[in-house]
Amino acid sequence: MSEVSRRVRPAIGILAAAVLVCAPFLASRWIDLEPAPVADTGESVSALLPVDPPIPRGVPQRSPAVKMPAYADGCDHAYGEPHQCVPWNFPPDVTDKCAYLLERGFGRLAVHGGDRHGLDPDHNGVACG
Amino acid sequence: MLPSSRTTHGGRGRRLWRLSILLAGAALATAMFPGAAPAETAACRADNPCPTGLWRVLPYKAPVRGIHSVLLNNGKVLLIAGSGNDPDVFAAGTFSSSVYDPKTETFTKVDTPEDLFCGGHTQLPDGRILVMGGTAAYTSATAGYKGLRSSYIFDPETNRYTRTNDMNDGHWYPSATSLGNGDVLSLGGLDAKSEGSVTAEYFSNAQQRWLKTNEIQQNWSFWGLYPSMILLEDGKLFYTGSHVFGNGLPGTGASIYDYPTGRIVDIPGLRDKDHRDQSMSVLLPPAQDQRVMTMGGGNIIDNKDANRLTDIVDLNEPNPTYKPGPDLPSGHNHDHTPQKPHQGKMYVSAVLLPDGKVFETGGSLHNRADSVFEASIYDPQTNRFTPMSTDPVERGYHSSAFLLPDGRVMAVGHNPGDGSFDQRISMFHPPYMFAPRPVIRKLGGTNWGYGSVQRAITTGKRITKAALVRPAAVTHSSDPNQRYVALDVKRRGGGVDLRVTDNPNLAPPGWYMLFVIDEDNQPSMAEWVKLG
Numbered sequence: 001m002s003e004v005s006r007r008v009r010p011a012i013g014i015l016a017a018a019v020l021v022c023a024p025f026l027a028s029r030w031i032d033l034e035p036a037p038v039a040d041t042g043e044s045v046s047a048l049l050p051v052d053p054p055i056p057r058g059v060p061q062r063s064p065a066v067k068m069p070a071y072a073d074g075c076d077h078a079y080g081e082p083h084q085c086v087p088w089n090f091p092p093d094v095t096d097k098c099a100y101l102l103e104r105g106f107g108r109l110a111v112h113g114g115d116r117h118g119l120d121p122d123h124n125g126v127a128c129g
Numbered sequence: 130m131l132p133s134s135r136t137t138h139g140g141r142g143r144r145l146w147r148l149s150i151l152l153a154g155a156a157l158a159t160a161m162f163p164g165a166a167p168a169e170t171a172a173c174r175a176d177n178p179c180p181t182g183l184w185r186v187l188p189y190k191a192p193v194r195g196i197h198s199v200l201l202n203n204g205k206v207l208l209i210a211g212s213g214n215d216p217d218v219f220a221a222g223t224f225s226s227s228v229y230d231p232k233t234e235t236f237t238k239v240d241t242p243e244d245l246f247c248g249g250h251t252q253l254p255d256g257r258i259l260v261m262g263g264t265a266a267y268t269s270a271t272a273g274y275k276g277l278r279s280s281y282i283f284d285p286e287t288n289r290y291t292r293t294n295d296m297n298d299g300h301w302y303p304s305a306t307s308l309g310n311g312d313v314l315s316l317g318g319l320d321a322k323s324e325g326s327v328t329a330e331y332f333s334n335a336q337q338r339w340l341k342t343n344e345i346q347q348n349w350s351f352w353g354l355y356p357s358m359i360l361l362e363d364g365k366l367f368y369t370g371s372h373v374f375g376n377g378l379p380g381t382g383a384s385i386y387d388y389p390t391g392r393i394v395d396i397p398g399l400r401d402k403d404h405r406d407q408s409m410s411v412l413l414p415p416a417q418d419q420r421v422m423t424m425g426g427g428n429i430i431d432n433k434d435a436n437r438l439t440d441i442v443d444l445n446e447p448n449p450t451y452k453p454g455p456d457l458p459s460g461h462n463h464d465h466t467p468q469k470p471h472q473g474k475m476y477v478s479a480v481l482l483p484d485g486k487v488f489e490t491g492g493s494l495h496n497r498a499d500s501v502f503e504a505s506i507y508d509p510q511t512n513r514f515t516p517m518s519t520d521p522v523e524r525g526y527h528s529s530a531f532l533l534p535d536g537r538v539m540a541v542g543h544n545p546g547d548g549s550f551d552q553r554i555s556m557f558h559p560p561y562m563f564a565p566r567p568v569i570r571k572l573g574g575t576n577w578g579y580g581s582v583q584r585a586i587t588t589g590k591r592i593t594k595a596a597l598v599r600p601a602a603v604t605h606s607s608d609p610n611q612r613y614v615a616l617d618v619k620r621r622g623g624g625v626d627l628r629v630t631d632n633p634n635l636a637p638p639g640w641y642m643l644f645v646i647d648e649d650n651q652p653s654m655a656e657w658v659k660l661g
Contacts, residue, residue: 063349066325070273072354072374074429074496075546078270082216085546087496089432104498105547112270 076116079127080109086117086127098128173563181518183558190552192236193225195541196246196527200600201285202256202640202657204534205230207239209260211246214527214544216267219244228288229554231533239288243279249305249315249355250602251610254334254638254661258283258602260290261315261330261339262300266323273323276301280332280339297342298328302354302373305602307610309364309633310334311661314388317352325351329388348391353378355607357410358386361444362419362634369410369423370399370451373605375430377402383423383442383451398451400438404428407475407526409606413509414485415596415615416635419444420509424489425457427475429496437473439507457489458516460503463523468494474501477606478530480538481598481613483644483652484561485509488517488538491524497546500525506559520555531601531608534642534655536562566654567592567647571624575658580631583658586624590647594618595627597641597660612636618645629660636660 070077075085086101086109094100097117101109108129111120119127173179194213200206206229212219224241248263259282266275276299281290299321306314311334320326327349331340352358356378357371370383378384381395382402399405408426412419420443427435439454459468474492482488490504500523505514520540524530527544537558543551567589577583585595595616601608614636617628625645630636638661644652 061349062347063327063351065320065322065327066351068273068319068323068325070268070271070323071430072273072319073268074374074432075268076270077268081548082267082269083214084548085497087432087498087546088430091432091434091495091499101546105545105549114270 078113078116079111079119080106084109090117101128173558178560179558179563180560181516182560183563184518184520185556185558186521187234187554187556189234189554191227191229191541191554192238192552193227194527194544194550194552195529195554196544197248197250197604198529198531198539198541199250199252199258199283199602200531200533201228201258202252202600202659203285204232204657205285206531206533206539207258207283207285208541209241209245209248209250211241211244211248211263213246213550215550219246219264219267226283226290228285231535231537231539237288239283240290242281242290242292243277245281247274247301248277249300249303249318250604251305251307251313252600252602252639253282253307253313254311256285256640256659258285259293259305259313259332261296261305261332262303262318264301265299265321274301274319275299275321275323276303276319276326278321293332294338296328296330296339298326298330300326300330302605303330304352304356304358304607304609306358306360306366307637307639308360309637311638314358314366316358317356318354325353327351346389346391348393350393355605357607357609359410359412359421359609360634360637361385362417362632364389364634367396367421367444369421369609370402370405371408371410371423371426371607372405373407373607375406375428377405385444385449396442396449396451398442399423399440400451400453401426401436404433404436407477407606409477409479409489410609411479411481411487412612413441413487414481414613416612417615417630418509422454422479422487422507422509423451424454424479425473425475425477425492427495432496434469434472435475435492435494435501437471455512455514458503458505458514460501460519462494462502463500468501468503472501474503475606476525476528478524478528478540478603479606480530480532480601481611482506482532482538482559482561483536483596483598483642483655484559484646484650485594485596485613485615488530488557488559490517490520490530490538490540490557491528493523493525497526497544500543500545504557517557517559520557522551522553522555524555527605529601529603529606530557531603532598532642534657536566536652536654561651564649564651565589566651567645569643569645569653569656572643572656572658575656577629577658577660579629579633579661581629583627583629584624585627585643585645587645587653589653590649590651592618592620592625592645593648594646594650595625596644596646597629597636597658598644598655599636599639599641610637614641633661
């Protein structure tokens with residue numbers, strides 16, 4: 001092997017390695033799909049991406065996260081402690097909501113804000129009390 | 130191994146007393162009925178075979194709230210509580226897990242670095258447990274739960290969690306499906322802002338890291354909370370319609386998700402798809418049949434009575450459609466009154482048994498209230514449920530049941546609306562535990578390759594079937610990786626040759642429980658083998 005090729009071949013190898021290492025970053029510089037940057041605005045995140053982004057084949061543009069209510073766990077957390085679950089809706093045949101709760105181990109419940117179920121008629125901040 | 134001072138014994142005195150009483154008969158009984166506890170074996174014999182099985186409530190409680198249960202490849206059970214749905218514990222930052230050894234009846238405390246409560250989990254091919262997401266914030270009257278981006282790997286050899294890189298999004302109630310190449314796909318849940326996450330997360334087993342969003346095929350769909358995503362033999366995922374909280378997804382409520390292309394095709398036929406909240410779905414045995422059953426469910430928002438429906442879909446059909454299965458048997462309510470004809474249950478636990486049947490247990494009629502006492506075994510061959518004895522302990526929200534290597538079913542958890550938590554443990558002894566069972570005496574090896582033939586020496590009656598059962602990783606009525614993979618059996622000499630599937634999508638790489646089943650459909654106890 002000549003002196004020239006001994007010097008050139010490592011350089012070519014380094015160049016090739018650099019291209020290989022950098023290629024994914026070069027290819028992906030157009031799209032940074034980290035968690036939705038402006039989902040709070042209600043604006044479609046996809047509208048903020050560069051025009052014609054190189055999204056992988058068959059993949060649609062990003063949708064914003066789906067808004068979920070605070071009662072997604074089925075509990076009205078305006079009542080009681082966070083680990084308790086006064087149901088967002090009582091079973092349809094329940095007529096006495098406080099009796100239902102009492103029979104299921106609940107005691108007096110602090111009311112934090114709204115009283116959707118009307119469990120605090122004297123408005124003293126304590127439900128079923 | 131952690132210091133022995135961190136291991137606690139439950140009810141040792143009572144056990145010693147009982148053992149001393151039963152000592153003489155126990156050895157003989159254990160030899161005849163391997164896996165059955167001495168007391169139960171004595172109670173259920175040939176003259177009283179306990180055809181509906183037997184429950185035993187252990188005389189001690191789990192030291193942690195077992196909201197997440199993962200069977201490890203050493204036969205022990207990882208119980209993850211995290212904050213355990215206790216906001217005071219969350220505020221204090223004192224999170225917990227414990228490893229329970231069903232053989233020695235001991236617990237080993239596990240340092241738990243973050244609130245893994247409401248995360249997802251599955252076994253990696255090497256037997257370690259990948260845990261993803263969890264609770265970043267509790268709910269309030271105006272804001273919902275928020276999901277963690279963190280992820281950890283639990284090592285059964287050291288009982289320690291090690292942090293991986295973070296996921297791209299927060300996930301509270303994410304799914305976790307092990308794929309045929311050993312990678313893991315996680316979908317859904319609530320993100321760090323308490324919104325429904327549309328980010329698919331992909332853990333590369335080869336790289337031991339979560340991939341970045343721009344390395345992953347995304348279709349930016351919201352899959353709901355703990356969506357039940359079952360891997361099919363062609364590598365696609367089946368969203369069964371079983372989920373947690375509220376209505377089902379738009380459309381038919383069930384679909385096939387071709388992850389590599391992002392294509393989603395609805396599957397019709399799931400009845401009452403908006404009342405499948407905390408139903409449970411299982412890939413019916415054997416996995417080769419590609420049939421999925423979804424049973425029960427309700428809706429925590431409208432809080433109507435949970436249903437008895439079961440629906441079954443054959444995914445081998447050209448145009449798969451859910452078709453009605455037999456109703457769940459009626460049970461009784463907490464006050465011992467019988468259920469009304471339309472009433473069923475949510476918070477269902479469904480467990481694949483080593484004899485190829487499905488045990489279902491636990492549940493409640495309403496949102497975190499009104500426990501239902503009903504249990505049964507479903508036979509996929511006859512399409513019938515046979516009622517079983519019921520767990521004496523209520524098992525509603527945050528309860529789980531899962532198979533142990535000896536054939537028992539362990540049940541944990543119950544977290545009703547008043548905020549209490551029942552930490553008792555129940556053990557169900559299925560009827561097969563009270564008749565002679567075959568025994569695996571010797572295996573040619575425990576590292577099994579796809580498409581290989583493995584030799585097993587057994588004693589007992591003639592072996593007619595064998596199966597690999599994937600260990601449980603269950604929470605919230607969701608364990609989409611649960612599967613029972615039949616092995617081709619050929620009797621030769623004093624043993625059997627077992628041919629393993631050559632399709633990793635049918636049995637993703639990892640540790641499995643090997644059971645052999647005799648001509649009376651009696652299953653052995655399990656031996657652990659590593660596939661792939």
